[in-house]
Amino acid sequence: MTKARPNQGPKQEKSVFIRTYGCQMNVYDSERMAGLLKPLGYQAAASAEDADLVILNTCHIREKAAEKIYSELGRLNKIKARRAREGRDVKIAVAGCVAQAEGAEITARAPQVDMVIGPQAYHRLPELLARTARDHGEILETDFAVEEKFDRLAAREADGPTAFLTIQEGCDKFCTFCVVPYTRGVEVSRPVDAITAEARSLAVQGVKEITLLGQNVNAWASPPPAGEAGEIWGLGELCRHLAKIDGIERLRFTTSHPRDMDEGLIAALGDEEKLMPYLHLPVQAGSDKILKAMNRGHTAGRYIDLIARIRAVRPDIAISGDFIVGSPGETNEAFEATLALAEEINYASAYSFKYSRRPGTPGAVMLKQVPEAEKDQRLARLQAVLEAQRQAFNKMQIGKILPVLFEKTGRHAGQLIGRSPYLQSVHVTAPKSMLGSLAPVRIEGVTPNALAGVLTPEGTKEGEAAA
Ligand code: 5AD
Ligand code: SF4
Secondary structure (H helix, E strand, O other): OOOOOOOOOOOOOEEEEEEEOOOHHHHHHHHHHHHHHHHHOEEEOOOHHHOOEEEEEEOOOOHHHHHHHHHHHHHHHHHHHHHHHOOOOOEEEEEEHHHHHHOHHHHHHOOOOOEEEOOOOHHHHHHHHHHHHHHOOOEEEOOOOHHHHHHHOOOOOOOOOEEEEEOEEOOOOOOOOOOHHHHHOOOEEOOHHHHHHHHHHHHHOOOOEEEEEOOOHHHOOEOOOOOOOOOOEOHHHHHHHHOOOOOOOEEEEEOOOHHHOOHHHHHHHHHOOOEOOEEEOOOEOOOHHHHHHOOOOOOHHHHHHHHHHHHHHOOOOEEEEEEEEOOOOOOHHHHHHHHHHHHHHOOOEEEEEEOOOOOOOHHHHOOOOOOHHHHHHHHHHHHHHHHHHHHHHHHOOOOOEEEEEEEEEOOOOOEEEEEOOOOOEEEEEOOHHHOOOEEEEEEEEEEOOEEEEEEOHHHHHHHHHHO
């Protein structure tokens, strides 16, 4: 018998297409899912049209994000029907936060979906796939067990000089607008040894920059490894520990909460050279009344003080943030306070969103919801301020020599794209052999979304040595 049966053995050639929505945690999870599927013979497909398995790794943070998934599922249904007529099966899986939040609702609304896999269950993908092939029924797997997931994940393959590494999952903060505590569960920190082993393996594969990820990354806390000082380590100690790994040149972390910015982490931002001068610290609003209604656990004043203390130890740090406009009860005056806070902080970059009512969150049933048109106007005003600040921050780099880590080739011949310490994209004409290396670049100009620079003499020398 030579005819191949589905899921017969590990070596069958198949293809998977993973579409990732939302945050960097999902980018990391998608990468790990691809890694899990590789030993089963799944190669990356160029598009959903060509794939045997399509995974939507979803985001539930705002209503639009969830609705996008259903429209994408409609499109996939057509592909699935066409492929069925050609005698080929396509499996569709919904993973991530929409899977967690909506569960069986997804297969009720979109019966073409074969698997619904929550963020803590994707390590079970191989067995779930085998089960769908056997049973032809839809499968729902949305249990919370973060530690088990990490224990069962295979070693990962690096892809380029930068990598994400999840160190923490979940959130206990219960901001009244946010679905994360319901979709990602309570705060769980991975142990130091597991994180160090993953970081070392990435470094051996040539990774130079690691971004530590967590929904509340600076809530990370865990006992130190044997022989190290301290009872419980926080993110500052972890960063110092990882900075000792040979080959790791840069560390970043995201996303932090103002409440968990402790002295140890602030000190590390001040003196740990491998920790990059960039901090994403969402504030959400500038009015104390709104911050209280959001259950943020900090006032505008405390946030401003915190940034001042961080700037005192690292004056050049690029501050980034998140804002929500049009939260329930946000008056004109409250919105003006948000604008004033943005002016006071002077962000290097920031994200801003219109409040989106998420069923199941306390915010969704609050009185005095703000009309959509008002939200639009406020968002436009805030974004104008933040965009001007971003451009000014970028322009400030002109004339400086910044170390740039080259990550990929650009659209133009001979062009490489890298990142500055402040996470700006930098476009440089440089030999391809410099991909993956760090080199000093003189910044000569700015474009709307990037800096433009030239290799300095030292940078050119490094490139020639690498060639
Ligand atoms: N509406 C609008 N923005 C939201 N965010 C989270 N929940 C909502 C919501 N319901 C934003 C916050 C958060 C970022 C990831 O998404 O600013 O920091
Ligand atoms: Fe959501 Fe607030 Fe937790 Fe951030 S801190 S994930 S906004 S509940």
